[in-house]
Amino acid sequence: xxxxxxxxxxxxxxxxxxxxxxxxxxxxxxxxxxxxxxxxxxxxxxxxxxxxxxxxxxxxxxxxxxxxxxxxxxxxxxxxxxxxxxxxxxxxxxxxxxxxxxxxxxxxxxxxxxxxxxxxxxxxxxxxxxxxxxx
Numbered sequence: 001x002x003x004x005x006x007x008x009x010x011x012x013x014x015x016x017x018x019x020x021x022x023x024x025x026x027x028x029x030x031x032x033x034x035x036x037x038x039x040x041x042x043x044x045x046x047x048x049x050x051x052x053x054x055x056x057x058x059x060x061x062x063x064x065x066x067x068x069x070x071x072x073x074x075x076x077x078x079x080x081x082x083x084x085x086x087x088x089x090x091x092x093x094x095x096x097x098x099x100x101x102x103x104x105x106x107x108x109x110x111x112x113x114x115x116x117x118x119x120x121x122x123x124x125x126x127x128x129x130x131x132x133x134x135x
Contacts, residue, residue, distance in 0.1 A: 020086065021033060021067070021086050021088075024084050024086075025067075025084060025086065026065075026082065026084070028065060029065050029066065029067055029082065029084075029086075032061060032062065032065055032067065033062075033067060033069070036058050036061075036062065036069065039054060039058075040054060040055075040071075051071065055070055055071065055075070056075075059075045059076075060078070063075075063076075063077065063078040063080060064078070064080060065080060065082055066080035066081075066082030066083075066084060066085035066086065067085070067086050068085070068086065068087045068088070068089065069086070069087075069088045069089055070088075070089035070090065070091070071089050071090060074092075074093025074094070074095040074096065075095070076095065077096070
């Protein structure tokens with residue numbers, strides 16, 4: 001069992017086989033997730049915009065019951081009173097890091113001066129637009 005301090009609370013990580021949400025969730029969480037999943041399954045993967053719209057409709061309902069199941073969008077994570085919470089999805093959107101932006105900048109700030117051999121690459125990075133791809 002692993003523990004992580006997250007937003008001033010202790011979060012327990014459970015590692016075991018099977019679908020965690022069905023092993024650890026309440027009956028209401030299971031029922032809502034089944035309805036959400038059945039609807040999402042009907043949308044073709046190529047129709048990303050339709051998936052985003054579907055998630056928008058469900059995000060409030062899912063958040064209220066402690067399920068944060070997002071594949072396509074960056075949604076506001078609302079606190080839930082449910083004791084067991086479940087995270088699943090692509091949490092790469094900047095919305096998830098805005099609150100701790102200053103901390104991240106401080107943590108990733110170089111502590112050693114730039115080496116002369118890296119100056120050319122550094123200048124190139126600073127003068128071009130960047131794109132991050134996650135596959």
